[in-house]
Amino acid sequence: xxxxxxxxxxxxxxxxxxxxxxxxxxxxxxxxxxxxxxxxxxxxxxxxxxxxxxxxxxxxxxxxxxxxxxxxxxxxxxxxxxxxxxxxxxxxxxxxxxxxxxxxxxxxxxxxxxxxxxxxxxxxxxxxxxxxxxxxxxxxxxxxxxxxxxxxxxxxxxxxxxxxxxxxxxxxxxxxxxxxxxxxxxxxxxxxxxxxxxxxxxxxxxxxxxxxxxxxxxxxxxxxxxxxxx
Numbered sequence: 065x066x067x068x069x070x071x072x073x074x075x076x077x078x079x080x081x082x083x084x085x086x087x088x089x090x091x092x093x094x095x096x097x098x099x100x101x102x103x104x105x106x107x108x109x110x111x112x113x114x115x116x117x118x119x120x121x122x123x124x125x126x127x128x129x130x131x132x133x134x135x136x137x138x139x140x141x142x143x144x145x146x147x148x149x150x151x152x153x154x155x156x157x158x159x160x161x162x163x164x165x166x167x168x169x170x171x172x173x174x175x176x177x178x179x180x181x182x183x184x185x186x187x188x189x190x191x192x193x194x195x196x197x198x199x200x201x202x203x204x205x206x207x208x209x210x211x212x213x214x215x216x217x218x219x220x221x222x223x224x225x226x227x228x229x230x231x232x233x234x235x236x237x238x239x240x241x242x243x244x245x246x247x248x249x250x251x252x253x254x255x256x257x258x259x260x261x262x263x264x265x266x267x268x269x270x271x272x273x274x275x276x277x278x279x280x281x282x283x284x285x286x287x288x289x290x291x292x293x294x
Contacts, residue, residue, distance in 0.1 A: 065270070068168065069093040070199035070259060071278075071288035072246075075132070076102030077110055083283050085113040092118075093290070094139050095161070099172035099201040101135035103127055111135070127156035134159045134170045134200065150184040157181065160196075166265060167192070171200035173218075182221035190228055195262030198230070199289065202258050209240055210255035225260055233259045233272040233291055245274055245287045259291045270294040 069091065077084050088096060096119065101107055103124060111122055119137035123144040127133035133156045136144070142161040150158055158181060160169040173181055189196055206222060207214040226232075234243075244253030259272060271292040279287040 066095075066293040067093040068095045068097065068197065068199055068259070068291045069288055070097040070099070070170065070201075070257060070291075072099045072172070072201040072257065072284060072286035073110075074100055074284040074286065076100060076104060076106045077284075078106055080283055081106050081109050081113070085110065085117065087278060087283060088114065089117040091290075092139075095168060096135075096137045097168070097170035097199050098135045098137075099170070100132040102129060102132065104129040107135070111137075121161075123159055123161060125156035125159050131156060132172055133157060134172050136161055136168070136170045147184065147188075151180045154179050154181055158185070162194070166195045166197060166262070169196055169198040169200075171198060171202060173201065173203050175203040176217055182218055182224075186221065186224055186228060189225075189230065189262075195264050196230070197259065197261045197265070197291070198225075199259040199291065201256055201286065203256050205255045205258070209242075211244075211253065213252075222258075229263045230260045231263050231266060233261045233269055234274075234289070236261075236266060236269060237272050243274060243276075245279070245289065246285060247279075257286055257289050259289055261291070265293070268293045 114137050121138040123136045125133045145160045148155050157172045204216045204218045207216050244255050245257040246254050274287040276287045
């Protein structure tokens with residue numbers, strides 16, 4: 065079973081790093097994509113802990129120590145790719161790794177800020193020789209489904225993903241069920257965290273779900289997302 069955990073760990077993890085490590089070590093996914101990772105002391109502690117847990121293959125971007133970025137770790141060997149031309153301000157927010165059959169993109173897309181990352185990703189996927197799995201904190205969704213209101217930016221770009229052959233793995237299995245990965249202080253729910261997968265890989269999707277209890281236990285303010293492939 066090949067599994068991917070994608071999780072926004074909230075400002076690098078901070079004092080919660082050991083709790084985060086305990087949960088990941090218990091679950092043992094094949095690949096972890098951690099967004100809001102930071103290249104600071106907490107980040108080093110997190111990486112060392114993941115190394116001890118068997119994640120020998122680790123990849124980060126060249127983000128500054130106080131910037132939120134992406135960490136990808138894998139139990140299996142893989143190649144990595146940075147995307148420095150993706151956006152003049154936010155290129156550190158995406159990172160990809162490559163296996164023989166498919167590639168995986170980890171993303172942390174800025175919240176309600178103008179960026180060119182979606183345009184870059186759409187063009188990149190159209191011209192890729194391999195299918196991709198894209199997972200992480202998109203900070204957007206489909207209005208009226210992934211939130212009750214209509215305040216999401218970049219909804220059209222998410223819909224464009226469908227047009228080029230990428231499907232929402234959670235919706236593929238669960239339809240229009242309401243489930244949220246993050247809640248505001250007012251109690252409003254938002255499904256910010258997604259996993260998109262090329263339609264040619266849809267026959268091997270076994271499970272896709274959120275671990276809401278990890279958010280409820282305050283390991284982070286986001287629920288992790290799990291994708292399992294048979």
